[in-house]
Amino acid sequence: MKKTKLSVLLLAAAFTNLAHAEGLYGSLKIQSVEQNLESALLTSPRVSHRVVSPDSQKDVGGSLAIGYGFKGDWRLEGEYSIKQDSQFKSHWAPFDANVNNMQVSSSRLMLNAYKDFPLNQYLSVYAMAGVGVAHISSQGYQSNPSRQFANNSQNNFAYALGVGVDLKVTRQITLGSGYRYVDMGDIETGYNTFANRINARDEQLKGKLREQNLYVEARMAF
Numbered sequence: 335m336k337k338t339k340l341s342v343l344l345l346a347a348a349f350t351n352l353a354h355a356e357g358l359y360g361s362l363k364i365q366s367v368e369q370n371l372e373s374a375l376l377t378s379p380r381v382s383h384r385v386v387s388p389d390s391q392k393d394v395g396g397s398l399a400i401g402y403g404f405k406g407d408w409r410l411e412g413e414y415s416i417k418q419d420s421q422f423k424s425h426w427a428p429f430d431a432n433v434n435n436m437q438v439s440s441s442r443l444m445l446n447a448y449k450d451f452p453l454n455q456y457l458s459v460y461a462m463a464g465v466g467v468a469h470i471s472s473q474g475y476q477s478n479p480s481r482q483f484a485n486n487s488q489n490n491f492a493y494a495l496g497v498g499v500d501l502k503v504t505r506q507i508t509l510g511s512g513y514r515y516v517d518m519g520d521i522e523t524g525y526n527t528f529a530n531r532i533n534a535r536d537e538q539l540k541g542k543l544r545e546q547n548l549y550v551e552a553r554m555a556f
Contacts, residue, residue, distance in 0.1 A: 356403040358556045359508075361411065365549030367395040369438070371422040371521075371541035376434055378530075378537040381426040388422035388436070388541070395547075399446070403555075407450040413464070415442040422541070436474040436483075436539040440518060442492055443467050450500070458500045460512075468492040468518040474539050476528065483539055484524025490543075492518045498551075508553040516545040 371388045395418050401411025422436045444466030452458040473485040498512020522540040530537060 356405055359401050359403065359409075359411075359553050360556070361397075361399040361401060361413070361551055361553045363397045363399070363547075363549045363551045365395050365397070365547040367391075367393045367418055368546045369393075369418065369420045369440075370544045370546075371420075371436065371438070372544055374422065374424055374436075374539070374541040376424065376426050376537065376539055378426075380531065381429065383427050384424055386423070386425040388424045391420035391422070393418060393420070401446075401553075407452065407458075409448040409450065411446050411448070413442075413444045413446055413466075415444070417441040418545075432477045434474065434476050434539055436472060436523060436541070438521065438543065439471045440543065440545075441469050442516070442518070443469075444492065444494060446494070456502045458502075460498050460500065462494070462496045462498070462512075462514065464494040466492050466494075468543075470518065470521050470543065472521050472523045472539070474523050476526070476537075481526070481528040483537070484527050486522055486524045488521065490519035490521070492516060496547075500553075506555045508555075510551045510553070512549055512551070514547050514549075516547065518543040518545065 370390045374388045397413050397415040399411045399413035401409050403409050418440050420438045424434050444464040446464035448460050448462045450458045450460045468490045471487045474483045475481050494514050494516045496512055496514025498510055500508050500510035502508050521543050523538050525535045526537040
């Protein structure tokens with residue numbers, strides 16, 4: 335809750351500077367992506383506890399953004415992060431041999447606020463916060479791909495917090511790097527399409543999707 339409040343406060347503060355436009359820019363980020371499925375659950379009345387926790391998934395991703403700089407060293411931007419695919423595996427007692435494979439595809443559309451803190455005319459550090467929508471599709475299987483959990487698509491509230499450093503190369507070009515944490519909320523698959531021991535459709539995979547990014551960025555002022 336505190337992280338969400340900080341995101342809203344930073345965005346609100348950025349809006350107070352709208353009357354002092356400094357310039358439009360475009361941004362490209364190339365980033366490492368580490369996704370985690372926290373608080374993972376297999377909702378079945380016949381399991382007792384998780385034997386092996388879902389692992390994290392690492393990949394390379396990217397995003398595109400259009401933003402505006404304001405007096406007071408504030409920036410506000412809209413950012414689209416391209417689709418990211420992850421798989422999370424877990425085992426549950428008493429069916430230890432049955433691996434549950436959850437397959438997740440996610441993309442985001444975010445509104446981000448940045449506060450820059452210049453160190454000199456070339457170098458600055460910044461803090462950022464963002465809020466937006468994550469589009470997530472989740473499906474999976476149990477033991478083998480013929481035993482499917484139905485696909486489920488959802489749009490979740492997402493928020494991000496981060497820090498970074500920028501180097502102004504020319505009047506128009508800025509290079510930077512940073513770190514951010516992204517919370518994409520609770521996700522779940524549809525129910526099992528396969529027949530379980532009691533021939534019921536009462537199992538699905540659930541969890542909380544989190545992401546961490548280390549990124550490099552290039553910004554071009556228009």
